[in-house]
Structure formats: structure tokens, C-alpha cells
Amino acid sequence: MECPMSGYDIKKRVNSVLGAATQASYGTLYPTLHKLLAEGCLSVQEVLQQGRPSKKIYRITDQGKRELSNWLKQPAAADQIRREFLLKLYLARNLPAHDVLALVANRREETEAMLTALQSEKNGITDPKQAWVMDYALSVCQAEINWLKKVESQIPVAEV
Amino acid sequence: MECPMSGYDIKKRVNSVLGAATQASYGTLYPTLHKLLAEGCLSVQEVLQQGRPSKKIYRITDQGKRELSNWLKQPAAADQIRREFLLKLYLARNLPAHDVLALVANRREETEAMLTALQSEKNGITDPKQAWVMDYALSVCQAEINWLKKVESQIPVAEV
């Protein structure tokens, strides 16, 4: 919908700005592209390049736009989520407090690094829909950092 | 780890306080319980009840605790996420602005309802690890609401 793209391009786009919404691997991406092409939702144009593999540029057809529009009108499915870190924290019931603290502090550092990465990535963005998605990722990231700090402060650190 | 439970109990627990971390369906839950039992990580005790189906109470064994502890020590896998709403918002490129606004406003109402539900659910909780998970869900929820309000304010509403 955004613009004609190859499978490779789509994966890059999804793994960068759309990372907060979903992820894509070639194992799903290419077969899906083939299927949508067979259904008439996409058209292809092969582009030969020098010094590089040729690429297949996919473009959405009018039928594709109609079906996308139909899909957009239907209510979105509930978010599907698996946060292994949260699960581990919950299950860490007989772990010594300082191990739990290490777990949480480590997660905070990772999340802070991700926040920085997202902020620098947001700089290059002008498209408003892309900016919205980035803002979403940023605010969720920031909320998690605040929560992690609060959790850290609540872990009882015993003096030996 | 928390306490001995039946599969039915685990599902309720996961679907309430652990909803922000993962979800469970019987189709995965029961076979997994059988597998862990066969591996020696769990023990069972069947409890007959009057007027109700008998239940199987599973209890973690020492071996189970050792394996859980091993798993806890390994770094958590990255969060896996599928947010269909975010995807739809991103793809809603040729939708009229007022339709986009309706989409976003509707999502905000849903999220506000979820926040209220989470808040009332948090009242009954005394276990600190449960409280942490609930706090996580609450702050992410609140962050999303703030973001949705910001997005709403950025949608250009044309006067007819």
C-alpha cells in the first residue's frame, strides 16, 4: 500500500518501523507474496540490476486495494503477546533477591538501549503514519523503563 | 512454582494476572502437563469432588525446580508481538480521515475499558510478583491511551 516493493524491501520495512506491530521472516513472506499474486491482489515486475541479484517489485492491484479496504473495515484482532521476560520475573519465586535485581537491571539497560535506537531511527522519518508507529514504540518503551525502575526500587536488598 | 494447581486453575491464572505475559489454551496446556509429568518435572494427585468433575492437582518436583531454575538463568527471548491494530493504522493510507479517527477513538475506548478492568483486578492482589505483572500491564495500557490521544489530536478533521 505504501509503495511498490520487493519481498526484501518489505522485510526491512517491517523489521524497522513496523517492529512494534509485527515481524516477518522470508519463510512466510515469499510464499505469501506468491499467493497474493496468484489471487490477483498483486502484480510483479522483475527488475534486472548490474552486480546485484535481480529483484521482483510487487505492486498492489485494484482488487488488492479492495480486499485490503475490506480487511481494514473489520475490527482488529486482539493483540497477541509473548513476553518471556515478564514470565520469568513472575516465576522467579525462589531466586535470591540480588539475582532478581540483576535480571531487572539488565532488562532496563536493554530497554534503554532500544529506546535510544528507536529515537535515532525516528529522526529520518517524515511520513506521519510511520511516525505514529514509531511514537507508539517509543512510549511503550519509556513506560517499561519507568516500570522497571519502580520494580528495582521495590526489591529488598539485604545487607550481608 | 506458585502453588499446586490443576490445568484449569493454570488457565485462569494465566488469563487473568499473566495476560500481559502470555496466554494459554487447553490444547497446549494439557498436553504440556502430560509431557512434564512424563519427564518427572511434575507429580499429580487426583482429587475427587462431589457434584463436580474430579481435578488433577499438579505439583512441581525437585527436578522440575532444578530445570526451571536453569531456564530462569538463561537470557529471556525477545518479546514476540503482533498488534493488528497498529498494522491496520499504518496501512490505512487511503482511508478518509474521519474513518481513521473513528478507528483510533474506538481503540482508545477499548483500551480505557481494559485499564479500568485491570485496576479493579489489581485490588485483590497481595503477592508482590503478581502486583509487578499487573503494574506492567497497567503502565503499558496507560501509555497506549496517552499515545492514542496524541494521535487523535494529529488527525486533520476537515470541516464539510
Next chain:
DNA sequence: GTGCGCATGTAAGAGGTTACATGATTAA
């Protein structure tokens, strides 16, 4: 008397990831 809560489970299928295969160019 209808539906919900309790409580167990299975089978089919949908959906996804990982690992593999190929191969040229370019930057460290």
C-alpha cells in the same frame, strides 16, 4: 430450560520459524 462454571481431554489444521541453498559485490 438455557446457559454458565467446573473439569478433562483430542485431532485437525493453521501459522510460524529455522535452516538450508545460491552467489555476486563491497567495506573493514
Next chain:
DNA sequence: TTAATCATGTAACCTCTTACATGCGCAC
């Protein structure tokens, strides 16, 4: 020379959801 980027694709596998099957008690 080693690794990353570009670019396509398949096959095996794992995992999870959905739908079904069963059946009692209780509240509306």
C-alpha cells in the same frame, strides 16, 4: 579474508489455536 548487504526461494519442523466430545450442578 572475512563478514555484511543484496536478493530469491524451499522444506522440515515446531507450536499453537479451534473445534469437538463429555457431563454434572446451579442460578436466572
